[in-house]
Amino acid sequence: xxxxxxIRDTRYAFGQNPLTLMAAILFVFLVACALLGPTLVPYxxxxxxxxxxxxxxxxxxxxxxxxxxRDMLSRTIVATRLDLGMAVFAVxxxxxxxxxxxxxxxxxxxxxxxxxxxxxxxxxxxxxFVLAMGIVAALGNSVINIVIATAVxxxxxxxxxxxxxxxxxxxxxxxxxxxxxxxxxxxxxxxxIVPNILPPMMVQISLNMGWAILNAAGLSFIGLGVRPPExxxxxxxxxxxxxxxxxxxxxxxxxGMALVLAVFCFNLLGDGLRDMIDPRRRT
Amino acid sequence: MxxxxxxxxxxxxxxxxxGVPLLxxxxxxxxxxxxxxxxxxxxxVGFTLDRGQILGLVGESGSxxxxxxxxxxxxxxxxxxxxxxxxxxxxxDLLARKRRALKELRGREIAMIFQSPRTALHPIRKxxxxxxxxxxxxxxxxxxxxxxxxxxxxxxxxxxxxxxxxEAYPFELSGGMCxxxxxxxxxxxxxxxxxxxEPTTGLDVTTQAVIMDLIRxxxxxxxxxxxxxxxxxxxxxxxxxRIAVMHAGHIVETAPAHLLLRExxxxxxxxxxxxxxxxxxxxxxxxxxxxNLPDLRQPQPPxxxxxxxxxxxPDCDQPPLDAARLGQDHLVLCRHPL
Amino acid sequence: xxxxxxxxxxxxxxxGVVIVTFLLSHALPGDPAAYxxxxxxxxxxVAEVRRTLGLDRSLPVQFGYYLLDLxxxxxxxxxxxxxxxxxxxxxxxxxxxxxxLAALIVAIxVALPLGIVAALRPNSLAxxxxxxxxxxxxxxPTFFVGLLLVYLLYxxxxxxxxxxxxxxxxxxxxxxxxxxxYLIDTLLNGDVDAFRAALSQLILPAVxxxxxxxxxLARMTRAAMLTALGSDFVRTARANGLPARxxxxxxxxxxxxxxxxxxxxxxxxxxLGSNVLIEQVFGWPGIGAYAVSAVIASDYAAVQGFVxxxxxxYVLLNLAVDLAATAIDPRVRFES
Ligand SMILES: Nc1ncnc2c1ncn2[C@@H]1O[C@H](COP(=O)(O)OP(=O)(O)O)[C@@H](O)[C@H]1O
Ligand SMILES: [Mg+2]
Numbered sequence: 001x002x003x004x005x006x007i008r009d010t011r012y013a014f015g016q017n018p019l020t021l022m023a024a025i026l027f028v029f030l031v032a033c034a035l036l037g038p039t040l041v042p043y044x045x046x047x048x049x050x051x052x053x054x055x056x057x058x059x060x061x062x063x064x065x066x067x068x069x070r071d072m073l074s075r076t077i078v079a080t081r082l083d084l085g086m087a088v089f090a091v092x093x094x095x096x097x098x099x100x101x102x103x104x105x106x107x108x109x110x111x112x113x114x115x116x117x118x119x120x121x122x123x124x125x126x127x128x129f130v131l132a133m134g135i136v137a138a139l140g141n142s143v144i145n146i147v148i149a150t151a152v153x154x155x156x157x158x159x160x161x162x163x164x165x166x167x168x169x170x171x172x173x174x175x176x177x178x179x180x181x182x183x184x185x186x187x188x189x190x191x192x193i194v195p196n197i198l199p200p201m202m203v204q205i206s207l208n209m210g211w212a213i214l215n216a217a218g219l220s221f222i223g224l225g226v227r228p229p230e231x232x233x234x235x236x237x238x239x240x241x242x243x244x245x246x247x248x249x250x251x252x253x254x255x256g257m258a259l260v261l262a263v264f265c266f267n268l269l270g271d272g273l274r275d276m277i278d279p280r281r282r283t
Numbered sequence: 284m285x286x287x288x289x290x291x292x293x294x295x296x297x298x299x300x301x302g303v304p305l306l307x308x309x310x311x312x313x314x315x316x317x318x319x320x321x322x323x324x325x326x327x328v329g330f331t332l333d334r335g336q337i338l339g340l341v342g343e344s345g346s347x348x349x350x351x352x353x354x355x356x357x358x359x360x361x362x363x364x365x366x367x368x369x370x371x372x373x374x375x376d377l378l379a380r381k382r383r384a385l386k387e388l389r390g391r392e393i394a395m396i397f398q399s400p401r402t403a404l405h406p407i408r409k410x411x412x413x414x415x416x417x418x419x420x421x422x423x424x425x426x427x428x429x430x431x432x433x434x435x436x437x438x439x440x441x442x443x444x445x446x447x448x449x450e451a452y453p454f455e456l457s458g459g460m461c462x463x464x465x466x467x468x469x470x471x472x473x474x475x476x477x478x479x480x481e482p483t484t485g486l487d488v489t490t491q492a493v494i495m496d497l498i499r500x501x502x503x504x505x506x507x508x509x510x511x512x513x514x515x516x517x518x519x520x521x522x523x524x525r526i527a528v529m530h531a532g533h534i535v536e537t538a539p540a541h542l543l544l545r546e547x548x549x550x551x552x553x554x555x556x557x558x559x560x561x562x563x564x565x566x567x568x569x570x571x572x573x574x575n576l577p578d579l580r581q582p583q584p585p586x587x588x589x590x591x592x593x594x595x596x597p598d599c600d601q602p603p604l605d606a607a608r609l610g611q612d613h614l615v616l617c618r619h620p621l
Numbered sequence: 622x623x624x625x626x627x628x629x630x631x632x633x634x635x636x637g638v639v640i641v642t643f644l645l646s647h648a649l650p651g652d653p654a655a656y657x658x659x660x661x662x663x664x665x666x667v668a669e670v671r672r673t674l675g676l677d678r679s680l681p682v683q684f685g686y687y688l689l690d691l692x693x694x695x696x697x698x699x700x701x702x703x704x705x706x707x708x709x710x711x712x713x714x715x716x717x718x719x720x721x722l723a724a725l726i727v728a729i730x731v732a733l734p735l736g737i738v739a740a741l742r743p744n745s746l747a748x749x750x751x752x753x754x755x756x757x758x759x760x761x762p763t764f765f766v767g768l769l770l771v772y773l774l775y776x777x778x779x780x781x782x783x784x785x786x787x788x789x790x791x792x793x794x795x796x797x798x799x800x801x802x803y804l805i806d807t808l809l810n811g812d813v814d815a816f817r818a819a820l821s822q823l824i825l826p827a828v829x830x831x832x833x834x835x836x837x838l839a840r841m842t843r844a845a846m847l848t849a850l851g852s853d854f855v856r857t858a859r860a861n862g863l864p865a866r867x868x869x870x871x872x873x874x875x876x877x878x879x880x881x882x883x884x885x886x887x888x889x890x891x892x893l894g895s896n897v898l899i900e901q902v903f904g905w906p907g908i909g910a911y912a913v914s915a916v917i918a919s920d921y922a923a924v925q926g927f928v929x930x931x932x933x934x935y936v937l938l939n940l941a942v943d944l945a946a947t948a949i950d951p952r953v954r955f956e957s
Contacts, residue, residue: 259762407879
């Protein structure tokens, strides 16, 4: 029954909003690029070619070449894995840690709740991108630290949500658990609370992915984390920006558009999921 | 163009002079377009209201009373579509008039007050300023005098210490006080018709009586007419001259109030009377009316009460069904009246 | 009274901010001493540096010194400029503030009317246009928008001057500092040409920055206006025959403002964060560009000082938002 409603809702959401369908297709495409990118591309993304520097888009190089003669199409596609990867790991990390912290706070209450709440408040007291910069600067300039920083700034969103839900559901869940034959807190969580908060969390995750991609790309744009010659959209835009005054637009436009598409895709998916889960909250 | 609406000759007076009722709703039929299909909210609704009278529009929740009022006020939302019918005010069909002209009537000639008065007022604007907004829209009171006029309006609805209440926000006032403020606003342009949609719902019993007495006194003072919408037949009996009983988008019975309460002709009216605390012989008799309102998205039989009616007979489902005249001022929509 | 209470409520946030910036600079992996001693240092000189920086003491003691320094307004010295970080930041702050405020004004000026129009006619062309703009605006990274605009409007069309800083200093002299905002100072100086020049430099970065902040503003305006327009008190206003303008602005919009003001916190977070990226793109001499060069040069003190200053700024802006909400909503004033 649950599956059939899900299918019906999915069909409804796609039917209502063709953009959601488009986003789903785009999503599959992005995932394919991330998984298969390196085997799909026509050129080695790192191979420079002194003979083919700064060539505008052509049949041989649909996205043109950069200042070292590297093929922009290959670089843009291969970068998908790193850009999505950073965002996926960051979101997964903040989802797991944030939900756990929020659940503990909501479940135990008392001083634990206060301390965790204070931590979330403090994170939210910073402009989030600035805090991410500070964290990367302090932890050291690496991709892992970009992931960590992006995860940290997203913690409060998951944490506060999980806390509120656990608070509301705790007592109900216990009654249910007692009826089904007594269970410990951990299994109450796993069986009764987590399944209930998962669907709205999916919306949050999807909307968060777009924001995480922007954030990670922004950090590499200003020179944090990813190092050249590694292909990554943010750093590619920043490299391409150097040639803007000589009119070589393709060096920054294509990786930039890749970013836009990826963020657009996750934002639309998030909106679509929200319509599916809670059609009333539609904006 | 606005012969009947000029302020110089008061439209209600003009209407009375020609023997035209102040308000006539005539065979009004109206749908809502919804996801689940068309909701046939009103079907051939008709009644008349004379000058200086209070007409009660009574029926259980969902029977179409508010929709009728909104149709008169032109406050229906976009999903609504008027199929047929006329709404004549001083003899002029409002539905045929241009929208602009209709807006001029709103608040000026026809005013309306609502239930849950605390949410029906702007939550973050001083009540005095809200009254002034209405004054500014409808009268040529010079700006310097508006405050004075607003305080007088509060005084007229017997709010104690009106100068202080002028400065209050709705959340600082009780529900009863907010309803008085809303009445003061509605009356500030001296309308000839007041539509009161469940004005006492949500207020406590003593306040209910106070508000209703106030409305009755104001009617006597000003000579305006009132369309009183309520689900409380006992209250309608006490305050109204005539009563129209509404069920599932039909007016099922119209009669003078005392007659309707004494000798209801429609089975639904009888059930409503039995369900009012004052008339119920015992707690058991206070039982709700059996069944629910029909789903108005489905095709309806000629009598929309038939599925709930104990006196249902086979010929009840035979179209057409027209209102029968039982007395000079007594109409009933039933083949087998009591 | 209420101002004092709101101020008191902002204190825990400030304390949290100070602790976090301290932790970022003192308690995390990586050895600042080794770093400050430079790449050529040996173990002895690192230990020497550690002692002079006080890094050999316990964390609480270090925190105490950190607080003392903060109280004196001392954020350390920048490696790159050799100046005290505090004066570096303060000197660049007006440029950033001018840009951020300009972007805020642009964002509000576009998002509010857009959201209102969309709410007045749900599912109309205007509504779809609003939704599209908002969705696209939210997907474009600020730095990319900035570059696109520079390419199109400067390089291709030549409509704006070269995006390098606040004023073309070959042709114009910066006005004497009064407010630090060029748009105001040029006018105070009576130099209309310089005002125009400063404005033309400001437009592109401000618009790029605004685009991203527009999304939450327009969304919230639309949603809040829809709620307000469907509310009981708007129905009352209509029934009383108030003119449409009055109903929309005095009644619906004023109550919707409460929800709109409540997203301003998020809007400021976006603006201050993206500010860094935009300053980088446009060579804007503000604290964001300063921080980026500091980050790249691993200029520790400068980065931490920047983070702290931004956070304090953000806390203060949120305080201002809270006070604005209090001013709008008499119910909040009444509670206290
Ligand atoms: N905006 C609307 N859309 C669809 N159906 C509506 C709408 N407003 C009212 N209705 C329907 O019209 C009928 C009458 O409602 P209403 O007039 O509010 O009843 P009441 O007698 O309680 O005032 C109900 O069945 C209701 O479902
Ligand atoms: Mg009603």
